[in-house]
Amino acid sequence: SPPMARPPATRVMVVANQKGGVGKTTTTVNVAAALAQVGQRVLVIDLDPQGNASTALNVEHQRGVPSTYDVLVEGKRLAEVVVPAPDLPGLDVVPATIDLAGAEIELVSVVARESRLDRALRGDHRIGSAAELGQNRYDFVLIDCPPSLGLLTLNALVAGAEMLIPIQAEYYALEGLGQLLETVEMVRQHLNPRLSVSTILVTMYDARTRLAAGVAEEVRGHFTHQVLRTTIPRSVRVSEAPSYGQTVMTYDPSSPGALSYLEAAREIVSKGAPA
Ligand code: ADP
Ligand code: MG
Numbered sequence: 001s002p003p004m005a006r007p008p009a010t011r012v013m014v015v016a017n018q019k020g021g022v023g024k025t026t027t028t029v030n031v032a033a034a035l036a037q038v039g040q041r042v043l044v045i046d047l048d049p050q051g052n053a054s055t056a057l058n059v060e061h062q063r064g065v066p067s068t069y070d071v072l073v074e075g076k077r078l079a080e081v082v083v084p085a086p087d088l089p090g091l092d093v094v095p096a097t098i099d100l101a102g103a104e105i106e107l108v109s110v111v112a113r114e115s116r117l118d119r120a121l122r123g124d125h126r127i128g129s130a131a132e133l134g135q136n137r138y139d140f141v142l143i144d145c146p147p148s149l150g151l152l153t154l155n156a157l158v159a160g161a162e163m164l165i166p167i168q169a170e171y172y173a174l175e176g177l178g179q180l181l182e183t184v185e186m187v188r189q190h191l192n193p194r195l196s197v198s199t200i201l202v203t204m205y206d207a208r209t210r211l212a213a214g215v216a217e218e219v220r221g222h223f224t225h226q227v228l229r230t231t232i233p234r235s236v237r238v239s240e241a242p243s244y245g246q247t248v249m250t251y252d253p254s255s256p257g258a259l260s261y262l263e264a265a266r267e268i269v270s271k272g273a274p275a
Contacts, residue, residue: 013198048144
């Protein structure tokens, strides 16, 4: 009899960059929505106490709503806190509430404090049951990180296999990247050898300026294989979508921002997971 086709593994992508305002959240929600649009089953885990990804995906995240806090600190199963994004078929969300702000400190005294999210994703029996990922429920998990390299981001880096780093096409774009890559190396050596920087996305690209082109070129020089061909243009439509509880994919699907995110998602799918 022919060999059984093995279902493709879930790709867990950590969207991280310790600089604030570089487009982590915007990239997370729009790449996720675009992936869902092309038929992928996607889970977004909001790991930023600000809950901006939860806002853009239009899920409740006021204090007390079941959230990433309950998974990390209380040991709840992901299945207990996951909700569907109301406007985006195929996309589920684990929201973040402001409770998560205390988690950096509360986790310090918790056993295996840097592996809480990893265990939850694996459905570790000591924490929960039923392995969500083992059943291949999702093709992609995207984790939106806060702008720091603390315990929350560390939990994402231990749980993920790929990193998606958004880089803003601005002055000092590469500043701080060295520190991020050092952290990745430390995590690879001590906590998660699977981790790799698979994907870099140049965002807020302004084609009219030589500066943006120069930054993009410099980034490509350093990360030839990781940088997506697609860049995301700077666009008001992208930045105003969250105030309507939307991603640009539904807010203005034919806008250059939406089309670029769609193209980026297609590239991510077709490149496949790193070997
Ligand atoms: P981070 O999560 O890294 O802090 P955000 O995704 O919240 O960054 O983006 C920072 C700001 O830049 C937000 O106000 C967002 O709306 C805006 N922004 C992000 N991407 C774009 C874009 N392509 N065009 C215009 N504004 C953008
Ligand atoms: Mg953010």
